[in-house]
Amino acid sequence: xxxxxxxxxxxxxxxxxxxxxxxxxxxxxxDAPTRGPADAAVTMxxxxxxx
Amino acid sequence: MEEYQGKLRLVIKHYPYRxxxxxxxxxxxxxxxxxxGKFWEYFDLMMAEKKLAREDLIGYAEQLQLDVxxxxxxxxxxxxxxxVEEDVQLAxxxxxxxxxxxxxxxxxxxxxxPIEKFRxxxxxxxxxxxxxx
Amino acid sequence: xRGATGCLALLVFLLCLLSxxxxxxxxxxxxxxxxxxxxxxxVMPLQDPAKVELGRALFFDRRLSGDGTVSCAVCxxxxxxxxxxxKISSAYPTNKHWRHTPSLxxxxxxxxxxxxxxSRSLEAQAQGPIHSSFEMNLNPRYLVAKLRExxxxxxxxxxxxxxxxxxxxxxxxxxxxxxxxxxxxxxFDRYLRGDQTALSSEAKQGLEIFFGSRGNCVQCHSGRLxxxxxxxxxxxxxxxxxxxxxxHRATRNFFLAELGLExxxxxxxxxxxxxxxxxxxxxxxxxxxxxAETAPYMHNGSLASLTEVIEFFDRGxxxxxxxxPLLKPLGLSSTEKQALEAFLQSLSGSYPLVRxxxxxxx
Numbered sequence: 001x002x003x004x005x006x007x008x009x010x011x012x013x014x015x016x017x018x019x020x021x022x023x024x025x026x027x028x029x030x031d032a033p034t035r036g037p038a039d040a041a042v043t044m045x046x047x048x049x050x051x
Numbered sequence: 052m053e054e055y056q057g058k059l060r061l062v063i064k065h066y067p068y069r070x071x072x073x074x075x076x077x078x079x080x081x082x083x084x085x086x087x088g089k090f091w092e093y094f095d096l097m098m099a100e101k102k103l104a105r106e107d108l109i110g111y112a113e114q115l116q117l118d119v120x121x122x123x124x125x126x127x128x129x130x131x132x133x134x135v136e137e138d139v140q141l142a143x144x145x146x147x148x149x150x151x152x153x154x155x156x157x158x159x160x161x162x163x164x165p166i167e168k169f170r171x172x173x174x175x176x177x178x179x180x181x182x183x184x
Numbered sequence: 185x186r187g188a189t190g191c192l193a194l195l196v197f198l199l200c201l202l203s204x205x206x207x208x209x210x211x212x213x214x215x216x217x218x219x220x221x222x223x224x225x226x227v228m229p230l231q232d233p234a235k236v237e238l239g240r241a242l243f244f245d246r247r248l249s250g251d252g253t254v255s256c257a258v259c260x261x262x263x264x265x266x267x268x269x270x271k272i273s274s275a276y277p278t279n280k281h282w283r284h285t286p287s288l289x290x291x292x293x294x295x296x297x298x299x300x301x302x303s304r305s306l307e308a309q310a311q312g313p314i315h316s317s318f319e320m321n322l323n324p325r326y327l328v329a330k331l332r333e334x335x336x337x338x339x340x341x342x343x344x345x346x347x348x349x350x351x352x353x354x355x356x357x358x359x360x361x362x363x364x365x366x367x368x369x370x371x372f373d374r375y376l377r378g379d380q381t382a383l384s385s386e387a388k389q390g391l392e393i394f395f396g397s398r399g400n401c402v403q404c405h406s407g408r409l410x411x412x413x414x415x416x417x418x419x420x421x422x423x424x425x426x427x428x429x430x431x432h433r434a435t436r437n438f439f440l441a442e443l444g445l446e447x448x449x450x451x452x453x454x455x456x457x458x459x460x461x462x463x464x465x466x467x468x469x470x471x472x473x474x475x476a477e478t479a480p481y482m483h484n485g486s487l488a489s490l491t492e493v494i495e496f497f498d499r500g501x502x503x504x505x506x507x508x509p510l511l512k513p514l515g516l517s518s519t520e521k522q523a524l525e526a527f528l529q530s531l532s533g534s535y536p537l538v539r540x541x542x543x544x545x546x
Contacts, residue, residue, distance in 0.1 A: 044173070
């Protein structure tokens with residue numbers, strides 16, 4: 001019985017957790033400074049603190 | 052960057068930490084340099100020199116032969132503060148609180164990670180794009 | 185669609201667990217040959233869902249830090265096996281840490297916490313990083329006062345504990361949450377429960393090296409968790425930046441001073457707890473579930489991959505006058521090293537997907 005409850009708890013959390021993969025994080029680029037070609041296959045956005 | 056020549060684009064968003072002395076100042080300085088068309092030159096110089104007090108920041112502007120009077124007045128008048136704040140708001144809205152944070156084709160990487168981790172995510176993103184075409 | 189897949193997976197998981205007879209879960213597996221394998225992991229006692237839910241809210245809440253930017257999940261990242269993939273942990277903003285983040289998976293089974301074993305319960309452990317000046321940097325008494333002013337938290341505490349916010353309840357809720365972060369379905373676990381097909385032949389060869397005389401990893405990585413929870417000096421080299429960088433140095437020397445120790449240019453490990461010379465530079469044997477997902481390795485993250493770790497032990501460890509005599513050069517062949525790595529890969533199973541809830545009161 002205890003085990004069943006644990007399993008149910010797992011289910012609860014897993015379901016609330018949703019799918020396997022997190023949805024990709026969409027970052028609007030706006031007028032941000034960029035380096036590299038605009039049509040590059042991969043875009044890496046860096047949130048930076050210079051200090 | 053060079054390793055992925057032509058395939059990788061780097062985008063900079065400001066995320067100065069509010070309790071540091073020079074975080075906001077240096078972000079605004081980079082924007083002031085951008086207003087004169089030399090963001091990346093300024094960025095590289097700042098990264099190499101690492102000193103970020105007001106006089107250091109103005110010194111870099113001199114070195115890059117920017118219009119120093121304009122640069123200084125924009126820095127002192129916080130001309131670009133609103134632009135920096137926009138980025139900060141964006142970061143918060145994305146639930147980012149640590150710097151540096153990277154988003155590589157939608158995948159988040161927080162902190163100074165080993166270069167292998169970047170390669171892994173960039174390669175995965177490249178493979179995904181190649182697969183989609 | 186996502187929900188349906190999830191439900192199906194859960195149903196399968198449920199059926200798997202229910203169909204395994206209870207005595208199989210408890211008894212060590214009898215193997216041919218002299219290898220002594222550990223018992224399968226014990227079933228974790230049921231955690232109260234209300235406490236787990238409160239613990240989850242606290243775990244993700246950045247208000248547990250002085251400046252409101254650092255939650256437990258910043259260093260124990262749910263998608264990265266509750267570790268953080270960095271050599272040295274993140275620190276409170278503007279500071280630097282001095283040790284590597286351990287994974288929380290299966291921490292509920294441990295009796296000894298932190299690399300230097302300075303804590304003996306999950307509850308006591310959970311309080312450490314909240315208070316630490318270079319981690320979350322919040323006075324726990326201030327945290328209690330803050331949470332008492334958030335009505336959504338009052339309700340969660342009432343539901344979980346039948347009473348108000350106290351520090352004991354905060355850390356006990358975090359501990360209840362940590363006790364559901366378990367891995368017990370790795371191929372190795374299925375093998376221990378009697379599924380002979382769970383391990384590839386290469387992983388089985390690795391298992392023989394691990395538990396047998398070739399590697400004898402089991403002399404420390406023993407028991408159900410593959411950790412004896414004891415302390416050994418392996419001669420892991422200090423990271424140069426920990427010795428040269430003023431902020432790393434300051435963090436180490438502050439940590440030492442808090443324990444009444446003089447500044448030193450090394451991590452004293454368990455010595456800081458016991459003050460016995462033989463414990464200088466000794467760190468707790470880490471448990472090994474999900475190890476393939478928690479690179480880099482060692483107390484300072486100085487070994488980047490499992491391959492490097494295996495090379496390190498094959499050399500007989502590093503260089504330290506106080507190095508454990510248990511470490512000797514092994515002379516493993518490249519095939520044996522690959523097999524050992526395949527075995528270590530087989531220690532990875534699935535663990536709960538946990539997402540941040542909406543912060544209470546927001």
